[in-house]
Amino acid sequence: MSGAVHPLTSVLAGLARLISGVQVRWLDCRPEHHQRLYFANHTSHLDTVVLWAALPPEVRALTRPVAAKEYWEKSALRRYVSTRLFHAVLVERAPDAGGMHLAAARDAVKEMLEAMGERYSLIIFPEGTRGSGEALAPFKSGLFYLASARQGLELVPVYLQNLNRILPKGEILPVPLLSTVTFGPPLRLEAGESKKAFLGRAEQALVRLRSA
């Protein structure tokens, strides 16, 4: 896979910004070209494309969303859109990392690390699935394993607001309300920090952005 940007991506990004009326805020954080992990709350099918469209074009070209393989490989069109337009990383969705499916989760993390290489940043949704928009679901462990595998990696919390009202779960047609994408100050895994403490800190970082 070459890193060439598909000519339709800027059209797609423009369309996403138009439908979502997105206002982009960077709080104690600036767009950077170096490798990062953007993690966000997940409430709508629009989340990935709007977050991705909120990044400046040159950062966007270096950023790959992580998406569920079972959904995006269902048809030729989906495969084309996800891999060619978004340059997405398709992984098996880990049903739960509570011990039983730990192996599957490890595999997904390995694929993500390979996809990052030395060049790309990733967008992930650590809740694993779309929620109602009211409360955050507990984060899955992938975020922690990624952070442990890459010491010093910046994890940028991104709070997506109102996208669940624009295109809620189960609807096909969007309603053009206005949304906000807020990038917050990056986190790093501290030396010796436990999985539970780290995931709790990451969740709190997102909750703080909601009211910031």
Added chain:
Amino acid sequence: MKAALDKQLWWTLGGVFGVLLLATVIGQVLKWRARTPGAREAAGNLNARVRAWWVMSAIFLLMVFSGFAWTLVLFGLLSLLALREYLTLVATRRADHRTLFWSFFIITPLQYVLLAYRWYGMFAILIPVFGFLFIPTRIVLAGDTEHFLERAAKIQWGLMICTYCLSHAPALLILKIPGYEGHNAQLLLYLVLVVQFSDVLQYVWGRLAGKRRIAPAISPNKTWEGFLGGIASATLVGTLLWPITPFRPWQSVAMSLVVTLMGFAGGLTMSAIKRDRGVKDYGTLIEGHGGVLDRIDSLCFAAPVFFHLTRYYFA
């Protein structure tokens, strides 16, 4: 008559250009003379507002003088943008999604299509009658009864203000006023100029002489000095614009007074919603001004009243 009207129109447009130029010069002088951070910020805000005025004036004049269809496109888009800001701010529920879709993509465009066909009877009742009955019905079909009446009322109210009321501004173009045929666009220009001058002049008077607040709980910037000075001077501007209208001078005094008072009511009412929701502006689309609805709130209130007064007495 027609040649005279055209000549007056050029004077009016020249006047608008002159005012914008004057505001630009004043803004640059204030920026140049600003010494304190506070003064610099105030000058920066003024210059942002003036820049936005240039853009808004250019878009408005270009669309209105491109003809009826383009005027409808402009106001239809303004309705959608205003509705978008309004509905983003008021709480709706998951079950309202389809009703909101109807409001944006069926009801609002249909209101302007009815104008395009000059079907006044249906234009006048689409939202207050059919929309009024359709919206609660569509919500009840979605099966969620929590805050039912509140949700139906909020959506209906948004459609009334952002779509129904605003559409009365371009509806001036379908009035048949004897002796004024082919010049209705100037009546729309008159309405928009008086409303917007009233907003600006109230702001300027308030900044220069404002002391006694009218409604501190709603809008800290609205003062009696700003209100009286702004209404009086905007009415004077409206009166001086009588040559581009079908009105006599004294009628133009009355019309512009009504328009400015309605504009004030609109600004105050739409501010009350913002205060209730705890925000300063409806949006961020227009630099220095806030959202589209922050700019056209006064027009939404003035347009239907001006339309019906004109229709009753002159058409």
